Amino acid sequence: MxxxxxxxxxxxxxxxxxxxxxxxxxxxxxxxxxxxxxxxxxxxxxxxxxxxxxxxxxxxxxxxxxxxxxxxxxxxxxxxxxxxxxAQNLTAFKPKRSHDGPPNIVFIGNDFVRKGGPRLVEWVQGPLAGRCHLHIVSADPLAMVRGPDITAHGRVPHADLIARLLPKMDMMCLPTELDMSPHVLVEAAAARLPVVASRLGGIADIVLNGRSGILADIDSDAEFIAALTQLIEAPDLRRRMGEAAFRHARIAFDxxxxxxxxxxxxxxxxxxxxxxxxxxxxxxxxxxxxxxxxxx
Incomplete structure (x- = not known):
């Protein structure tokens, strides 16, 4: 059994x-x-x-x-x-699409507070203002944030998330306060997205620190801001980490x-x-x- x-x-x-x-x-x-x-x-x-x-x-x-x-x-x-x-069906994910404007950061999580959404909003509206655009995917009413650098999508059907939204993203951020092995990070790897995430639980098996993304101390705003800044300012680094994430996904998560x-x-x-x-x-x-x- x-x-x-x-x-x-x-x-x-x-x-x-x-x-x-x-x-x-x-x-x-x-x-x-x-x-x-x-x-x-x-x-x-x-x-x-x-x-x-x-x-x-x-x-x-x-x-x-x-x-x-x-x-x-x-x-x-x-x-x-x-x-x-x-595990994840890797064939469902679409090629990335180019876009105008600053780099797009995606946050996905229905428990907006536990997943660190409010902190990410503060960073995007504060030290990162005007340098990136945050896309929030969440059914949590607290996630319906408005701002010049923020788009709150609400609940997005999974098929639309994979086919329409993720291909337009440049990176994912998950400053979660409590997680084990969050599946959304596997999906980020399948979508060739570098990740900035909390260094906790089983996340280090999904996000290879320094190779497919950057892990930060959950209590350090400075570490998260520095990691996001590094990826915002370096498109070649984003591309290399995204490709490394997909290679890791093919080996470990297919x-x-x-x-x-x-x-x-x-x-x-x-x-x-x-x-x-x-x-x-x-x-x-x-x-x-x-x-x-x-x-x-």
């Missing part, structure tokens, strides 16, 4: 004869508690999640960030972990490849074979929670 999200699999803990299972996830409770400070789950609740995941025949985290927590926080055997990233390999992985796990479809996860040093407890 495979669970595309690990929350429903929790019912298996109370089953006397639970079937073998595999599970996909984008984070652990330990990830969220340590990195975002939610204060939602107690240690016993995190241990219950750990007990569940230790029973899984195979675990498929979306990122190294989540995989590190499985090993470091929950003591999962790395041999049972395969990192399988978000849906045909990822889904077919994942099916092979689940079949191998079901037959108890140690198939080398995806390489086993190799932890980078000590686990993240254990690392935080090392003496200075």
């Amino acid at each position: 495979h669970f595309a999200s690990h929350w429903p699999s929790g019912a298996l803990l109370d089953m006397a004869d639970a079937p073998p299972f595999t599970v996909s996830l984008d984070c652990t409770r330990a990830n969220i508690e340590r990195d975002f400070g939610f204060g939602i789950w107690t240690l016993p609740e995190m241990e219950r999640e750990a007990e569940l995941l230790r029973r899984a025949a195979r675990i498929y985290p979306m990122s190294h960030w989540a995989a590190d927590s499985l090993v470091g926080d929950y003591g999962i055997d790395p041999a049972r972990i395969r990192i399988i990233p978000p 849906a045909d490849t990822v889904y077919s390999q994942m099916i092979d992985e689940i079949r191998a796990a079901a037959s108890m074979q140690d198939a080398a479809i995806f390489a086993p996860y190799v932890p980078q040093g000590v686990g993240v929670l254990n690392a935080s407890r090392q003496p200075g």
Whole structure:
């Protein structure tokens, strides 16, 4: 049995004869508690999640960030972990189109505040004023911002977003305050857009810092403004990073490849074979929670 999200699999803990299972996830409770400070789950609740995941025949985290927590926080055997990233149909995306005027920055996110939209608006209306144009795609009423350098599109059908809007964009910015492996960044790579985004969660697996985009400290307006300024002023850099993003997408995120390999992985796990479809996860040093407890 495979669970595309690990929350429903929790019912298996109370089953006397639970079937073998595999599970996909984008984070652990330990990830969220340590990195975002939610204060939602107690240690016993995190241990219950750990007990569940230790029973899984195979675990498929979306990122190294989540995989590190499985090993470091929950003591999962790395041999049972395969990192399988978000997937995207790359053929749906259209070639980029030239346009007049300053570079276009696109922000996509329905939770406007959590995704950092108000901060981006402040930068575009402040230090970046007159040097770029911000396009906001969001169903959030708070995102209906008006200004000389801003266009609020509201909700845009996905097909229109891919075919009509993204080809006119020059970069994406996502100064999110809380995310795991946001799929919109995979779509940016498929659209050949360099990205400026927060350095948190599993984002570093999607945006290759310095190669396909620039990651900034979530608390540093200065880092975000500097990164956006760098891309605004350098069209050749935008082009190189956009092409690097698309190459990364073809290697890591192509849906045909990822889904077919994942099916092979689940079949191998079901037959108890140690198939080398995806390489086993190799932890980078000590686990993240254990690392935080090392003496200075």
